[in-house]
Each structure stands twice: as C-alpha cells, then as structure tokens.
Amino acid sequence: xxxxxxxxxxxxxxxxxxxxxxxxxxxxxxxxxxxxxxxxxxxxxxxxxxxxxxxxxxxxxxxxxxxxxxxxxxxxxxxxxxxxxxxxxxxxxxxxxxxxxxxxxxxxxxxxxxxxxxxxxxxxxxxxxxxxxxxxxxxxxxxxxxxxxxxxxxxxxxxxxxxxxxxxxxxxxxxxxxxxxxxxxxxxxxxxxxxxxxxxxxxxxxxxxxxxxxxxxxxxxxxxxxxxxxxxxxxxxxxxxxxxxxxxxxxxxxxxxxxxxxxxxxxxxxxxxxxxxxxxxxxxxxxxxxxxxxxxxxxxxxxxxxxxxxxxxxxxxxxxxxxxxxxxxxxxxxxxxxxxxxxxxxxxxxxxxxxxxxxxxxxxxxxxxxxxxxxxxxxxxxxxxxxxxxxxxxxxxxxxxxxxxxxxxxxxxxxxxxxxxxxxxxxxxxxxxxxxxxxxxxxxxxxxxxxxxxxxxxxxxxxxxxxxxxxxxxxxxxxxxxx
Numbered sequence: 356x357x358x359x360x361x362x363x364x365x366x367x368x369x370x371x372x373x374x375x376x377x378x379x380x381x382x383x384x385x386x387x388x389x390x391x392x393x394x395x396x397x398x399x400x401x402x403x404x405x406x407x408x409x410x411x412x413x414x415x416x417x418x419x420x421x422x423x424x425x426x427x428x429x430x431x432x433x434x435x436x437x438x439x440x441x442x443x444x445x446x447x448x449x450x451x452x453x454x455x456x457x458x459x460x461x462x463x464x465x466x467x468x469x470x471x472x473x474x475x476x477x478x479x480x481x482x483x484x485x486x487x488x489x490x491x492x493x494x495x496x497x498x499x500x501x502x503x504x505x506x507x508x509x510x511x512x513x514x515x516x517x518x519x520x521x522x523x524x525x526x527x528x529x530x531x532x533x534x535x536x537x538x539x540x541x542x543x544x545x546x547x548x549x550x551x552x553x554x555x556x557x558x559x560x561x562x563x564x565x566x567x568x569x570x571x572x573x574x575x576x577x578x579x580x581x582x583x584x585x586x587x588x589x590x591x592x593x594x595x596x597x598x599x600x601x602x603x604x605x606x607x608x609x610x611x612x613x614x615x616x617x618x619x620x621x622x623x624x625x626x627x628x629x630x631x632x633x634x635x636x637x638x639x640x641x642x643x644x645x646x647x648x649x650x651x652x653x654x655x656x657x658x659x660x661x662x663x664x665x666x667x668x669x670x671x672x673x674x675x676x677x678x679x680x681x682x683x684x685x686x687x688x689x690x691x692x693x694x695x696x697x698x699x700x701x702x703x704x705x706x707x708x709x710x711x712x713x714x715x716x717x718x719x720x721x722x723x724x725x726x727x728x729x730x731x732x733x734x735x736x737x738x739x740x741x742x743x744x745x746x747x748x749x750x751x752x753x754x755x756x757x758x759x760x761x762x763x764x765x766x767x768x769x770x771x772x773x774x775x776x777x778x779x780x781x782x783x784x785x786x787x788x789x790x791x792x793x794x795x796x797x798x799x800x801x802x803x804x805x806x807x808x809x810x811x812x813x814x815x816x817x818x819x820x821x822x823x824x825x826x827x828x829x830x831x832x833x834x835x836x837x838x
Contacts, residue, residue, distance in 0.1 A: 416577030
C-alpha cells in the first residue's frame with residue numbers, strides 16, 4: 356500500500372499541476388467561443404490538429420525511451436544527453452522545413468494568411484519538444500514541485516496573454532483575430548526552456564552511433580504508435596473539414612469543426628486525469644519492475660483508475676445542463692449530444708493507456724504500434740463512412756468504437772506476452788453500471804440540455820446509486836485501515 360500511496364502523492368503533484376494548468380487553459384474556451392464564431396474556432400482547432408502531428412515527430416518517442424534506458428544506465432547524464440541530442444537533430448531539420456515552406460503550407464490549407472502562424476508554430480513545436488524531454492529529466496529526478504512551477508508558469512503566461520489580446524485587441528475589432536491565440540502560445544512555450552536554463556546549460560551534445568541506433572530502434576515503434584494515436588485523436592477534425600467542405604462550403608465545414616471541438620473539450624475532463632496519472636505512473640511502473648508484488652500493484656492501480664474515470668463519466672453525463680455553460684455561446688450547444696459518447700471513449704482510452712505498460716516493460720513496443728495502427732485504420736474507415744451520413748456525430752461514434760477496440764486488443768495481447776491479472780469482475784461491473792445509469796437517464800428524460808428540477812433530482816439519485824455501488828464493493832475505510 357505504501358507504493359500506491361507514493362504513486363498517489365506524485366500523481367497529486369504532477370497531476371495537480373497538469374489538471375490545474377489545463378483547467379486554467381480551458382477557462383479560455385468560453386472566451387474563445389464568445390469572441391469567435393464556430394467557423395473561426397474551427398480554423399483554430401484544425402491548425403492545432405496539424406501541430407499535434409508534428410509534435411509527435413519532434414519528440415520522437417524519446418520521453419519513454421529515456422525512462423527505459425536511464426534505469427539501466429550507469430551514466431545517467433550521458434543517457435539523457437544522448438536522448439536530447441536525437442530530439443534536437445530532428446527538431447532542427449523540421450524547423451528549417453516548416454519555416455522555409457510556410458507560405459506553401461498555408462496555401463495548401465486554403466488559408467494563405469496563415470503563413471506567419473505556421474512560422475510561429477514551428478518555434479512553438481521546437482520549444483515544446485525539447486522542454487518535454489528536459490521535464491522528463493526532472494520527473495526522473497523526482498522533483499514534482501519544480502515540475503509543477505514550470506508547467507503552471509507557462510500556462511499562466513498563456514492565459515494572461517490570451518486575455519490581454521482578446522480584451523484589448525479582438526474586442527475592439529482590431530488586429531489579427533485568431534492569430535493572437537497563436538502568438539500567446541509562442542510566448543508561453545518559450546517560458547519553459549528559459550526556466551529550465553540549468554538543464555539547458557548542463558547539456559552536452561552526444562552522438563554515439565551504437566547508442567543512437569539502440570534508442571531509435573526502441574523509440575521508432577513508439578513514434579509510429581504516437582502518429583497512429585494522433586490519427587485516432589485528431590484526424591476527425593481534418594476529415595470533417597475536408598468531407599463537409601465539398602458539398603457545403605469551407606465556412607460551414609469549419610463551423611461544424613468548431614462546434615465539435617468546443618464540445619469535445621467537455622469530454623477531455625477525463626483525459627485531464629489520464630494525463631496527470633501518466634506523468635506519475637510511467638516512471639513509477641518502470642521502478643516497480645523488480646518488485647515481486649508488481650502484478651498485484653498494477654491490478655489495484657487499474658481498478659482504482661477505472662473507478663475514478665467512470666465516476667467522472669457519470670457526473671458530467673448526468674449534469675450536461677450545468678456543464679453546457681462552459682460554452683456560453685448557444686451557437687455551439689447543438690453539439691452537446693456527443694459529450695457522453697466522447698466521455699465514454701476517453702474512459703476506454705484511459706484503460707488502454709493503463710494497460711500499455713505491458714509492452715513497454717516487455718520491450719515489445721512494436722505491439723503498441725500495431726494496436727495504434729489498427730486503431731488508425733478503423734478511425735479513417737469509419738470516419739469516411741459515417742461523416743457523410745452523421746456529420747460530427749459519426750466522428751464521436753468512431754472515436755468511442757476505436758478506443759474500445761484498442762482496449763480489447765491490448766488486453767488480450769498483454770495477457771499473452773506480459774500477463775497481469777486484472778480484477779475483471781470489478782472493472783466490468785463499474786463500466787457496465789456507469790453505462791446503464793447514463794443510458795437510463797437519457798432514456799427517461801425529455802431533455803439532457805435544458806435544466807429541469809425533476810431531471811436534476813432524478814440524476815442526483817442515479818449518481819448516488821453509482822457511488823453507493825462503488826462504496827459497497829470497495830469498502831474503502833476497511834481497505835485504508837489495512838493499508
């Protein structure tokens with residue numbers, strides 16, 4: 356239990372800064388949806404989708420690779436320097452390409468005015484990729500407080516600049532509109548390497564061919580899996596734009612992307628917890644590799660993880676009339692119906708991420724690539740089939756089915772190559788109970804968007820019922836006393 360308490364403590368600090376930071380960033384969404392039309396916000400979402408693909412390339416899987424190799428290395432500083440050297444080489448090449456072809460890329464996106472935005476993002480990507488590895492070193496050294504300060508400082512800078520630009524320039528109708536979002540991002544990304552100046556100054560370029568080859572071979576499947584994962588997570592925005600533009604025009608297509616993206620933010624409340632958990636869990640899982648009770652530890656962590664994410668799923672799904680005010684512009688509210696579907700999708704994704712430790716511990720990262728590639732193929736196929744019929748609802752359904760498929764595939768492969776005895780009865784019970792409770796609420800109520808006292812009371816009872824199921828099964832006080 357002490358190991359679980361240690362993980363919980365690190366999750367609270369690493370995750371606390373991540374959750375608080377991203378929640379603060381989410382505060383900007385109501386402002387964006389108030390100042391910008393769905394079409395304008397759709398343009399922002401599409402550009403960030405492309406940025407996410409490049410971020411995977413520029414980091415090149417070196418975070419996980421660093422954690423894997425540093426635990427086996429006698430010269431840990433040299434291992435870090437080698438990992439960062441690889442990232443810097445990749446970043447330099449991509450930076451020159453993006454800056455050199457910025458206008459051509461902007462023209463290809465049907466927005467020639469985006470040239471300077473693309474140049475700004477080239478530097479944002481470089482700052483973020485190198486900072487991610489520098490922060491990984493801090494995580495390895497177990498400096499969660501410093502990690503939190505750096506993350507929150509960058510996010511705070513982004514929020515302050517966004518609000519300044521929105522209320523001083525955008526509200527007055529002057530300036531470059533959505534471009535201020537990207538300019539604020541550029542300055543806030545630069546904050547992290549500045550605050551990590553000690554690590555930057557201590558860095559020494561290392562390029563040992565044999566070590567580079569070994570690390571790249573380990574990292575490449577993670578890179579492929581990362582690309583496939585971004586396809587699963589963000590390609591729907593790009594496909595929505597491309598598929599809906601031809602019959603309806605660019606403005607309509609981008610407005611649909613804007614509505615979808617704004618409502619997607621509500622489902623990301625689960626992914627906030629997932630990201631926070633992953634910051635602490637990945638180095639923790641590797642550290643437990645030699646523990647004789649590691650199987651029991653991994654199993655307990657999975658059970659507690661499922662409890663938390665299903666509880667978030669139920670709370671938000673049963674209270675959409677309250678959470679809708681996160682998006683104050685009614686022009687976006689038609690998309691609220693996709694939120695429960697996307698929440699459930701993120702539950703499945705979180706379970707998959709929790710399981711994925713098996714192929715990292717077993718040095719079989721190729722299976723992570725296989726699973727993600729399979730998911731990406733399903734994502735592309737279903738989106739191409741469903742978007743013309745259902746619009747962004749088709750994308751939401753696709754996301755849920757893909758993450759469910761990846762979760763199932765990872766479980767069976769993991770049981771074959773690195774078996775962990777999860778408590779499937781508990782996990783299945785919590786998942787099924789959560790889905791049935793949310794489904795029952797939607798079945799018996801006339802509206803899940805407009806607030807009614809009768810609905811509020813009924814949903815409150817259903818929430819209490821779900822919490823009661825958890826408490827009855829887990830009996831946390833008894834478990835705490837045992838610990």
